Amino acid sequence: MLTNKKIVLGVSGGIAAYKAAALTSKLVQAGASVKVIMTANAQKFVAPTTFQALSRQPVYTDTFKEQDSSQIQHIDVADWADMFLIAPATANTIGKLANGIADDMxxxxxxxxxxxxxxxxxxxxxxxxxxxxxxxxxxxxxxxxRFIEPGEGYLACGYVGKGRLEDPETIVTLLENQMEQSKLLKGKKVLITAGPTQEKIDPVRYFTNPSTGKMGFALARQATNLGAEVTLISGPVSLDTPSGVARIDVKSAEDMYRAVTSCFAENDIVIKSAAVADYRPKQTFGQKMKKSPDAYSVEMERTRDILQELGDTKTTQYLVGFAAETNDLEYYGEQKLRNKNLDAIVMNNVSEEATGFAHDTNASIYLTKEGKRLVLPLMSKDDLARKVLIEVADEVTGESL
Structure with a gap:
């Protein structure tokens, strides 16, 4: 899977830089073309000539040392890459990247x-x-x-624990797997909903729920990584749009209904993970309501059931719903799967620790209409999203890993 792939390997200054030399060799053996960029501190551990000999490519160490006067070096290398790998990535390099610092090659x-x-x-x-x-x-x-998690074991500092650079052979295998997965949804259009909705009472008050949109945004991010063309329809959240994703912002359940139904026909896969309000105030006020000593009640009316309409009108779309429950998870989830004509459902118990709204982790049961049942234990929402999407790709394209 790495044959003819152009990989830039960034080597930063840690003792694990010696492993990067072996990694370069393994990548070249796998058929990749590798260009190495070294930080000043990395050169204190391994000489640039080592990487030059192993990669048979020039090694870049200085932003201002142009190897070809007809090109701007860092732009040329950035554009050349099919993939960028930082190994080892030190705390310093990670901090620079996360904060937009650009002070070396x-x-x-x-x-x-x-x-x-x-x-x-x-x-x-x-x-x-x-x-x-x-x-x-x-x-x-x-x-x-994307991350290649460090392993656990004896560290150069004498401690034993998590922080050891993964072995070069394992990194190459992971990259090959990633390349294979990146084609699973190629050519497919995926529509994903995320976040809460807000149902206004007056200009300063509304009904909503605790959804932060993290699960839907993770699905959008991972669907893009798997090669899909992704549209994300989101309620009000404070999350950055995943790279390569087309985003549509909405507020109310009615806004969500209109946006989803207008995009539905052109998509191959639709995943509805948004927590859409089932009810809204029957009457809204144009000015702020003043408090009074008396009790106040709000008459509510049903919002339109978006998932039900999608299930009733779908043609070739593969439709996935979410069920957030606090009890009898599979009973209610299976009912939703059947009654709303879904192809699959992701069920999670939001009353369990570290799952559901606002958490970075989730645990779910994935169930298809054919009866395939997959238990997904507690993991990051990105990992769960990737596993769900791989299952969906298997159903839609017939290609599995």
Whole structure:
């Protein structure tokens, strides 16, 4: 899967830089063309000539040392890449990337590239768990960067724990798997809904729910990574749009209904993960209602059932719903799957610890109309999204991993 792929390998300054030499060799053996960028500190561990000999390509160490006067070096390398890999990625390099700092050849090229970026962290176990590093990793994850998790074991600093750069053979295998998966939904149009809706009472008050949109945004991000053309329809959230995703913002359930139904026919896969209000105030007020000493009640009316309409009108679309429940999860989920004519449903119990609204993790049961049942234990929402989408791709395209 890496044959003829153009890979830029960024090597930052940690003891694990010696593994990057072996990684370069393995990538070349797998058929890739590799260009190496080294930070100044990386050169204190391994000489650039080592990477030049292994890659049979020039090694880049200085933004201002132009190897070809007809080109701007960091832009040329950024555009050349099919894939960008940082291994080892130190806390310093991760911090630069997360905060938009471009003060050397590696960080400058990273900001200029549009290729997918894979980050393989390597550092002391306490550094890896520091709040600043975790915050930077979280930011990069939200922007769509991909991670090769460090392994656990004996570290150069003498500690034993998480922070060791993954073995070169494992990294190559992971990249090959990623390349294979990146074609699973190629040519498919995917529509995803995310977040809550807001149902106004007056200009300053509304009914809503705790949804943050994290699950839907993870689905959009991972669908793009799998090669799909993605449209994301989102209620009010404070999340950045995933790279390569077309986003439509809405507020109310009626807004969501109109946006979804206008896009439905042109999509191959529709995943409705938004938490849309079932009811809205029957009457809304143009001015702020003043409080009074008396009790106040709001008469509510049903909103339109978007998922039901999609199930009733679908033709060739593969339709996936979500069921957020607090009890009898599979009973209610199976009813929803059947009654709304869904092809599959993702069921999760939002009353369980670290699952559901606002969390970065989730646990679900994935069920298809043919009866395929997959238990997905607690994991990051991005990991869960990827697993769900791989299952959907298997159903839609017949291609499985």
């Amino acid at each position: 590696l960080s400058t090229t990273l900001l200029a590239t549009e290729a997918p970026v894979y980050i393989a962290p390597a550092m002391n176990v306490h550094m890896y768990s520091h709040p600043a590093v975790l915050s930077n990793l979280k930011q990069l994850d939200q922007w769509g960067f």
